[in-house]
Each structure stands twice: as C-alpha cells, then as structure tokens.
Amino acid sequence: MAEKTLMKGNEALAEAAIRSGCKCFFGYPITPQTEISAYLSKRMPKVGGTFLQAESEVAAINMVYGCASSGIRCMTSSSSPGISLKTEGISYIAGADLPCVIINVQRGGPGLGGIQPSQSDYWQVTHALGHGDFHALVYAPASVQEMADYVSKAFDMADKYRMPAVILADGLLGQMMEPVCFPDTEIKMSDASNKPWATNGHGHKRPHNIVNSLYLKPDQLEDIVRDRFERYEEVKANHSEAVVDYCDDADVVVVAYGSTARLAKSAVEQARKQGIKVGIVRPVTLWPFPVQQIKDACKNAKKVLVVEMSMGQMIDDVKLAIECSKPVHFYGRTGGVIPKPAEILAEIKKLGGNL
Amino acid sequence: MPDFKKPHALTDAVMHYCPGCTHGIVHRLVAEVLDEMDIEGDAIGVCPVGCSVMAYDYFNCDVIEAAHGRAPAVATGVKRANPDKFVFTYQGDGDLAAIGTAEIVHAATRGENITVIFINNTTYGMTGGQMAPTTLPGQITQTTPYGRNPDVEGFPVRVCEMLSQLSGVALAQRVTVIDPKSVNEAKKAIRKGFEFQKNKQGFSIIEVLSTCPTNWGMTPIEALQRVKDEMIPYYPLGVYKEGAIR
Amino acid sequence: MAKMKVDFDRCKGCGLCTTACPKKIVELQTEKLNSKGYYTAVCIDDEKCIGCALCAIMCPDCAITVGGEANG
Structure with a gap:
C-alpha cells in the first residue's frame, strides 16, 4: 500500500487525474474548485502535460471537446454556475461520442447562489446536462480518498463507453483535508493508439476521421441515438454502484450520496446505538442510478428517508427505484447549509419512533 | 500550361453550397495548399456551425464539427494535444465575429499556433440571410428589412483590423475571390498562414470577402460585383499584420 | 493544347x-x-481554348478540369 498524504479533496483529485493519464486540463477559475486548477498549473508542466486557463467556461469545455477528439485523456473542472455554461459543450461531447472527465464541485444555487457546499445540481447532472437525448456517467465521492479513486475510474469508463464522465463533488469534499493514498503510483500511459476514431491526422494510413454530432436526416439521427442508448443499457446493467450498510433488518432505510451520506451514516450509527433499526444506502453512481441495490436494501423496510443538501432532487429517483412501494420521506438543507448528524438523527427517530 | 483538376485533399462529394457561392472556391484553395505542402495526413480541420458545418464531407483530412463560434477553442484543444499537427478552422462571420468573438480574440491573443480561414459574406447564410456582425450599413437582410441602421444595430466589425492589434497574431490578411487574380492572391495568403503555423510562428487569420448570391438576392455574377463595389471599400484588402511572434 | x-x-x-x-x-x-x-457551362469553341484554366480557378464546384486524363 502506498504512503498516505494529507491533502485537500480538490488537490487529491487533481493528482489522481495526472496519475490516470490525463494529459491536458482546461479550466476557468471558480470557487470552490479553484485548487484543482492551481494544483494542475504547477504539476502539469512537470509531467509533460498541458494546463491552460481558458477565457471562459464555454471555451474550456470546447477545448476539452477538441482535445478529446484527438484521443487524448483530458479534463475540465468547475462549480455549479460554471457547469451551466459548459452544458452546450457537454451535449456536443455526448453527441460526438467523446470520452472526457468533468468535475463539478457543487455550491449553492440557483443563480450565483453561494460558495458553500450544496447538492442542488443533481437534477442537472442526471437529467439535463445539456440539450438532447444523452447521459453522462456520474460518480459521487464521499471522501478525499474517493475524490482520487473515482477520477481514475471515470477516465477508464469514459474511454470504454466513449461518453463524458462527471465527478459530482461539493465544496465540503473539495476543501476538506484527509489522508489519501494513490494506488496508481506510476503515471498511466494514455495516447490515441487504442482510439481508431480519433481525429489526429490520418497520415494517409486510414480514411479521414470525422468527429460530428450533426445528422440532418431524422432516420439517421434516430439510429445513432438508439445505438447510443443501447450502450447506455449495457452501462446500466453492469456499472451501477452503491454502498449498503445495516439494511438487512432495517425498518428505516436512509438514502444519501456524497458528503451527505457520511453525515447520514454517523446519524444511522448513533440511532443503531439507541436501538433503532435503521440502515443506509449510498448511491456511488448517480447515473446509472443503483435501482436494484436500493430496491433490495429497502425490501424489508417500512419507511425510507432521503437526505440531501438540496430541496429534494434525488428523492424522485428513489421513489421510482422502490416503485413507490412504501413512504419516502425527505430531510434536506440547502443554500450551502450542511445538515448536522443530530438533525438527521432526529428525523430518523421521528420515523423510527412511530412505525 | 499545367493541368487543372480537383486537389486530393478535397473528396469527390458534390458540395451542397448554392450555385455561385464562393465557399467552394475557398475550400478548393485550402485543399490545394494541403496538397502542395503535403500535409493532408497531418491536418485537422475544425468546422463550426454555419453553411460550412458539413465541410467534413468535403475535406479529405480529419475534420471536427464544432458548436457555433467555438472552433478556435476546439482547435486549441486539438493543437495542445498535437502540437506538431496542422490545425485550421473554417468559420463564417456570424460564427467568428458574433457568437464566437471571445473564442477568436483569445485564441489570437494567446498566439495559438493555428490557421483561421474566415469567410465574410456580410450575412448569416445558413439560416436564411439575417443581419451579421459584418452586414454593411444600409444593407437589407431578413432582420434589417429597412437596411442596417447603425443608430439601431450598430456598426460592422472589421475583424482583421481588430485582431491585428493583438500581440499573438502573426498574420492577419484580407483577401477576396472575385476573379482569377484575387483567387491566386487568396491562395498565397492561405499558404502563408499554414507556413507560419509550420514554423510555429503564431496565430494566422485569412479573411476572405465572399459572396452569398442567394441571400443577397443577386445572380452569382452580380454578387462578385457587389464585393468589389460595396464590400472592398468598407473592408479594404491587404495585410494588416505579418511577422513571427516567436 | x-x-x-x-x-x-x-x-x-x-x-x-x-x-x-x-x-x-x-x-x-x-x-x-x-x-x-441546371443549364451548365460549355466551351463553345474548343479550337480557341488556350487551356489557361482561369475558368477552372473560378469554379466553386471543381466541375472544370483542364488537360490531364480528362482530355486524353
């Protein structure tokens, strides 16, 4: 096992990106993700990579589009308002079947909102990350270690399925420091050699490649979208992830992701000590949503409690997952307010106390 | 006298452009330069939204379709990934000088080592002839039915003049393609742009005053005359900046 | 010629x-x-053609060839 280092979440993520073979980073400053840019601006030149501060979020995502077209591993990062600006480019990336990694270190919204942690971009990342029929892979880390681990996974999965992958973090995970170790001690090699579709100059060795999302014939566009959705089915069948704890005998199951899941887990453990039969499911992938894992975990429960740092955005997906077979309650704080374990415990007690 | 035939860097596809549209001439010139420098295999074109968005069917080199206005950013991503490849954008006036103003200005000021082919035909061709940032004062378009009034719609953007103020620009030249002589001049300018790129000397832009007979409501031959009579006086031809930045 | x-x-x-x-x-x-x-372009007097290719230079559609295999 590699040595542990104390790092901020944003920095751990940035270092992991380099070790995952990310060769180019394009970004624009925005709180609370700026450490990613700052870190990469120092590290990238040392490892022969490119760090470029773009003139806008829009330009940054389009630089990613160009770089990804060349078959090179690349990444951009931002926070909520900046992700809104990037959605045009993300739609083009999805429409052209390009792999890349996009980081969203969420802050409160809507509008300029605030700069404190939030999970109010769930709807955007899972349902509306741009115009058109498409999905992105979405990973929700809950620790600094996972900020690092999921980046590597996101790059591999993005390449495998030729689609954008998002790390949905929040200001809490980005800013806090924890010990982290990097399993990829060597920097992974990444080039276009296994990407025969890349537009990196045909060298008269193959027909010209085209990276494109324009199809003026409706039948052709429909076929292409259908093909893409067949790929999505494969992703859904094989790559949804969740962490399930204490659910076997639980009367109440809490569902929470990201940093909220950590807070909820300590509330669940306190409740257990007080004799309340409560468990927790933490979706790791928000798309594909871990439907089966949630369904199984809630099988014997009488009530479900969804906890989010928003007004309740994941709750509908949980209801769908369990097919509205039992009551789904909600507790959330928003605007940058972080729910305290004691508050969550009080909610659990409310539900657990009157079964 | 040399033979004349389609350059290799153009595909056999019949272009979708309207009769007499000078896009076809400029496509051919770019392709001829790719042939003559023997760089088709090392070239990547970036063609954003506009009439030329389907240029991926016409150029034999690798081509990336891009969002409206974003080609310089996309080209930056390609070039940073492959510094030794030849990267060019092929953009219209609405694309480059309206929705993509930030992208072109910043690619230029970074001295991004790419070549920009900029088609100025004073209108949005693909959407049916609306006012462009380059539409001349008094010019009637679908969205300036009484003629562009600078008091209301402001003034046209002179792109080469504007970009030539930036330190990152190695070449800013305005040409046209209204007769064989000007076509040859245009080709020399495009070649020069790619040579600058080859020598890693900075950002190059070649603005081509072009026609849009369909949306101007003219015959192709009348359209050539309009370039001469109305466009060149407002957009003088010539070299606005030339010299390596590095 | x-x-x-x-x-x-x-x-x-x-x-x-x-x-x-x-x-x-x-x-x-x-x-x-x-x-x-479309009514197409034609050369009305082959004898007078000097093969200068100025017509081809102005053609937006690469529809004109001069010399080479096209003319045997």
Missing part, C-alpha cells in the same frame, strides 16, 4: 467561369438541363 472540360452533372450553372475566360468562349448553354436542373 489542353482543353477545358465541364463535368456536366457537377456544374451548377453559376456562370462564374464565364467571367474569367480571356477568349470569351465559355458560356452557359440553354438546351439541356443536368440531373440537378
């Missing part, structure tokens, strides 16, 4: 070539429409 040759089905009949010919021997014919519905 190399002669200009128009690809009948590529030509869109725009007439730009007619403005460039120094011998004034390139015209749009008005007898036969091509598959796209």
Whole structure:
C-alpha cells in the first residue's frame, strides 16, 4: 500500500487525474474548485502535460471537446454556475461520442447562489446536462480518498463507453483535508493508439476521421441515438454502484450520496446505538442510478428517508427505484447549509419512533 | 500550361453550397495548399456551425464539427494535444465575429499556433440571410428589412483590423475571390498562414470577402460585383499584420 | 493544347467561369438541363481554348478540369 498524504479533496483529485493519464486540463477559475486548477498549473508542466486557463467556461469545455477528439485523456473542472455554461459543450461531447472527465464541485444555487457546499445540481447532472437525448456517467465521492479513486475510474469508463464522465463533488469534499493514498503510483500511459476514431491526422494510413454530432436526416439521427442508448443499457446493467450498510433488518432505510451520506451514516450509527433499526444506502453512481441495490436494501423496510443538501432532487429517483412501494420521506438543507448528524438523527427517530 | 483538376485533399462529394457561392472556391484553395505542402495526413480541420458545418464531407483530412463560434477553442484543444499537427478552422462571420468573438480574440491573443480561414459574406447564410456582425450599413437582410441602421444595430466589425492589434497574431490578411487574380492572391495568403503555423510562428487569420448570391438576392455574377463595389471599400484588402511572434 | 472540360452533372450553372475566360468562349448553354436542373457551362469553341484554366480557378464546384486524363 502506498504512503498516505494529507491533502485537500480538490488537490487529491487533481493528482489522481495526472496519475490516470490525463494529459491536458482546461479550466476557468471558480470557487470552490479553484485548487484543482492551481494544483494542475504547477504539476502539469512537470509531467509533460498541458494546463491552460481558458477565457471562459464555454471555451474550456470546447477545448476539452477538441482535445478529446484527438484521443487524448483530458479534463475540465468547475462549480455549479460554471457547469451551466459548459452544458452546450457537454451535449456536443455526448453527441460526438467523446470520452472526457468533468468535475463539478457543487455550491449553492440557483443563480450565483453561494460558495458553500450544496447538492442542488443533481437534477442537472442526471437529467439535463445539456440539450438532447444523452447521459453522462456520474460518480459521487464521499471522501478525499474517493475524490482520487473515482477520477481514475471515470477516465477508464469514459474511454470504454466513449461518453463524458462527471465527478459530482461539493465544496465540503473539495476543501476538506484527509489522508489519501494513490494506488496508481506510476503515471498511466494514455495516447490515441487504442482510439481508431480519433481525429489526429490520418497520415494517409486510414480514411479521414470525422468527429460530428450533426445528422440532418431524422432516420439517421434516430439510429445513432438508439445505438447510443443501447450502450447506455449495457452501462446500466453492469456499472451501477452503491454502498449498503445495516439494511438487512432495517425498518428505516436512509438514502444519501456524497458528503451527505457520511453525515447520514454517523446519524444511522448513533440511532443503531439507541436501538433503532435503521440502515443506509449510498448511491456511488448517480447515473446509472443503483435501482436494484436500493430496491433490495429497502425490501424489508417500512419507511425510507432521503437526505440531501438540496430541496429534494434525488428523492424522485428513489421513489421510482422502490416503485413507490412504501413512504419516502425527505430531510434536506440547502443554500450551502450542511445538515448536522443530530438533525438527521432526529428525523430518523421521528420515523423510527412511530412505525 | 499545367493541368487543372480537383486537389486530393478535397473528396469527390458534390458540395451542397448554392450555385455561385464562393465557399467552394475557398475550400478548393485550402485543399490545394494541403496538397502542395503535403500535409493532408497531418491536418485537422475544425468546422463550426454555419453553411460550412458539413465541410467534413468535403475535406479529405480529419475534420471536427464544432458548436457555433467555438472552433478556435476546439482547435486549441486539438493543437495542445498535437502540437506538431496542422490545425485550421473554417468559420463564417456570424460564427467568428458574433457568437464566437471571445473564442477568436483569445485564441489570437494567446498566439495559438493555428490557421483561421474566415469567410465574410456580410450575412448569416445558413439560416436564411439575417443581419451579421459584418452586414454593411444600409444593407437589407431578413432582420434589417429597412437596411442596417447603425443608430439601431450598430456598426460592422472589421475583424482583421481588430485582431491585428493583438500581440499573438502573426498574420492577419484580407483577401477576396472575385476573379482569377484575387483567387491566386487568396491562395498565397492561405499558404502563408499554414507556413507560419509550420514554423510555429503564431496565430494566422485569412479573411476572405465572399459572396452569398442567394441571400443577397443577386445572380452569382452580380454578387462578385457587389464585393468589389460595396464590400472592398468598407473592408479594404491587404495585410494588416505579418511577422513571427516567436 | 489542353482543353477545358465541364463535368456536366457537377456544374451548377453559376456562370462564374464565364467571367474569367480571356477568349470569351465559355458560356452557359440553354438546351439541356443536368440531373440537378441546371443549364451548365460549355466551351463553345474548343479550337480557341488556350487551356489557361482561369475558368477552372473560378469554379466553386471543381466541375472544370483542364488537360490531364480528362482530355486524353
């Protein structure tokens, strides 16, 4: 096992990106993700990579589009308002079947909102990350270690399925420091050699490649979208992830992701000590949503409690997952307010106390 | 006298452009330069939204379709990934000088080592002839039915003049393609742009005053005359900046 | 002498070539429409063609070839 280092979440993520073979980073400053840019601006030149501060979020995502077209591993990062600006480019990336990694270190919204942690971009990342029929892979880390681990996974999965992958973090995970170790001690090699579709100059060795999302014939566009959705089915069948704890005998199951899941887990453990039969499911992938894992975990429960740092955005997906077979309650704080374990415990007690 | 035939860097596809549209001439010139420098295999074109968005069917080199206005950013991503490849954008006036103003200005000021082919035909061709940032004062378009009034719609953007103020620009030249002589001049300018790129000397832009007979409501031959009579006086031809930045 | 040759089905009949010919021997014919519905450019006097290719230089559609295999 590699040595542990104390790092901020944003920095751990940035270092992991380099070790995952990310060769180019394009970004624009925005709180609370700026450490990613700052870190990469120092590290990238040392490892022969490119760090470029773009003139806008829009330009940054389009630089990613160009770089990804060349078959090179690349990444951009931002926070909520900046992700809104990037959605045009993300739609083009999805429409052209390009792999890349996009980081969203969420802050409160809507509008300029605030700069404190939030999970109010769930709807955007899972349902509306741009115009058109498409999905992105979405990973929700809950620790600094996972900020690092999921980046590597996101790059591999993005390449495998030729689609954008998002790390949905929040200001809490980005800013806090924890010990982290990097399993990829060597920097992974990444080039276009296994990407025969890349537009990196045909060298008269193959027909010209085209990276494109324009199809003026409706039948052709429909076929292409259908093909893409067949790929999505494969992703859904094989790559949804969740962490399930204490659910076997639980009367109440809490569902929470990201940093909220950590807070909820300590509330669940306190409740257990007080004799309340409560468990927790933490979706790791928000798309594909871990439907089966949630369904199984809630099988014997009488009530479900969804906890989010928003007004309740994941709750509908949980209801769908369990097919509205039992009551789904909600507790959330928003605007940058972080729910305290004691508050969550009080909610659990409310539900657990009157079964 | 040399033979004349389609350059290799153009595909056999019949272009979708309207009769007499000078896009076809400029496509051919770019392709001829790719042939003559023997760089088709090392070239990547970036063609954003506009009439030329389907240029991926016409150029034999690798081509990336891009969002409206974003080609310089996309080209930056390609070039940073492959510094030794030849990267060019092929953009219209609405694309480059309206929705993509930030992208072109910043690619230029970074001295991004790419070549920009900029088609100025004073209108949005693909959407049916609306006012462009380059539409001349008094010019009637679908969205300036009484003629562009600078008091209301402001003034046209002179792109080469504007970009030539930036330190990152190695070449800013305005040409046209209204007769064989000007076509040859245009080709020399495009070649020069790619040579600058080859020598890693900075950002190059070649603005081509072009026609849009369909949306101007003219015959192709009348359209050539309009370039001469109305466009060149407002957009003088010539070299606005030339010299390596590095 | 190399002669200009128009690809009948590529030509869109725009007439730009007619403005460039120094011998004034390139015209749009008005007898036969091509598959796209255009009256195409033709050389009306092959003998006078000097193979200068100025017509081809102005053609937006690569519909004109001069010399080479096209002319045997």
